[in-house]
Amino acid sequence: xxxxxxxxxxxxxxxxxxxxxxxxxxxxxxxxxxxxxxxxxxxxxxxxxxxxxxxxxxxxxxxxxxxxxxxxxxxxxxxxxxxxxxxxxxxxxxxxxxxxxxxxxxxxxxxxxxxxxxxxxxxxxxxxxxxxxxxxxxxxxxxxxxxxxxxxxxxxxxxxxxxxxxxxxxxxxxxxxxxxxxxxxxxxxxxxxxxxxxxxxxxxxxxxxxxxxxxxxxxxxxxxxxxxxxxxxxxxxxxxxxxxxxxxxxxxxxxxxxxxxxxxxxxxxxxxxxxxxxxxxxxxxxxxxxxxxxxxx
Numbered sequence: 001x002x003x004x005x006x007x008x009x010x011x012x013x014x015x016x017x018x019x020x021x022x023x024x025x026x027x028x029x030x031x032x033x034x035x036x037x038x039x040x041x042x043x044x045x046x047x048x049x050x051x052x053x054x055x056x057x058x059x060x061x062x063x064x065x066x067x068x069x070x071x072x073x074x075x076x077x078x079x080x081x082x083x084x085x086x087x088x089x090x091x092x093x094x095x096x097x098x099x100x101x102x103x104x105x106x107x108x109x110x111x112x113x114x115x116x117x118x119x120x121x122x123x124x125x126x127x128x129x130x131x132x133x134x135x136x137x138x139x140x141x142x143x144x145x146x147x148x149x150x151x152x153x154x155x156x157x158x159x160x161x162x163x164x165x166x167x168x169x170x171x172x173x174x175x176x177x178x179x180x181x182x183x184x185x186x187x188x189x190x191x192x193x194x195x196x197x198x199x200x201x202x203x204x205x206x207x208x209x210x211x212x213x214x215x216x217x218x219x220x221x222x223x224x225x226x227x228x229x230x231x232x233x234x235x236x237x238x239x240x241x242x243x244x245x246x247x248x249x250x251x252x253x254x255x256x257x258x259x260x261x262x263x264x265x266x267x268x269x270x271x272x273x274x275x276x277x278x279x280x281x282x283x284x285x286x287x288x289x290x291x292x293x294x295x296x297x
Contacts, residue, residue: 001020013033017029049078050075118184122180123236124173125172165229183229186226190219197212
């Protein structure tokens with residue numbers, strides 16, 4: 001209906017109908033868009049009182065928010081609080097600000113879920129307390145028996161490196177869980193720093209600037225090392241019901257390889273975004289000029 005370089009960024013569908021001469025259809029599209037946005041907002045706000053109620057019942061939020069209405073048996077205070085907060089934010093903030101806030105909130109939520117799944121997958125079960133106690137007793141014995149003081153630092157260092165890269169236990173322990181906590185936290189910090197460097201100074205990194213390139217390579221090496229340490233730690237033997245099958249990973253890998261080949265073989269060298277050039281005139285643009293009612297506004 002409209003060439004991609006003439007699409008209206010704020011209201012694409014209504015302006016597309018206006019562009020081809022269907023002015024009356026844009027009102028129908030606008031009404032349908034409002035209905036879709038309303039249902040989406042209700043779907044997003046419906047679980048919010050339940051989340052607030054659960055957090056308040058646990059003590060993470062004010063316990064008054066966990067009050068249940070006697071007749072409807074619903075979290076009345078959590079519902080009023082979440083609805084009032086949503087109304088105040090819609091009144092005070094621009095729509096673009098709310099959209100950006102929702103996007104960053106969704107990104108943060110998925111990031112926290114990924115981090116939590118990674119950490120919990122390597123934590124020991126609650127019924128392994130006896131094994132943990134035996135392990136601690138075993139670790140304390142060599143320290144008492146060693147007499148030369150000079151061998152203690154060397155033995156401690158080698159023991160730490162062995163526990164990081166080649167753990168003895170095949171099931172998660174308290175020590176391996178603590179290692180995962182530390183490595184995962186450092187991994188988040190390193191990836192965030194690397195992303196900031198690549199986003200803010202990409203030209204310095206890829207042009208061979210000594211400082212930026214060295215920092216990026218060092219951060220990438222540390223990230224790889226931490227990933228290997230996490231991979232080497234024993235995982236929980238509890239079966240996962242939501243785990244992806246090997247066939248799914250194989251299909252995903254094939255499509256990723258195809259995408260990388262196209263991008264690095266052609267797209268990265270011919271992208272107009274890199275050189276800030278305008279798109280060349282296409283046959284569709286020339287053809288649109290000959291269609292009545294398809295002139296550029």
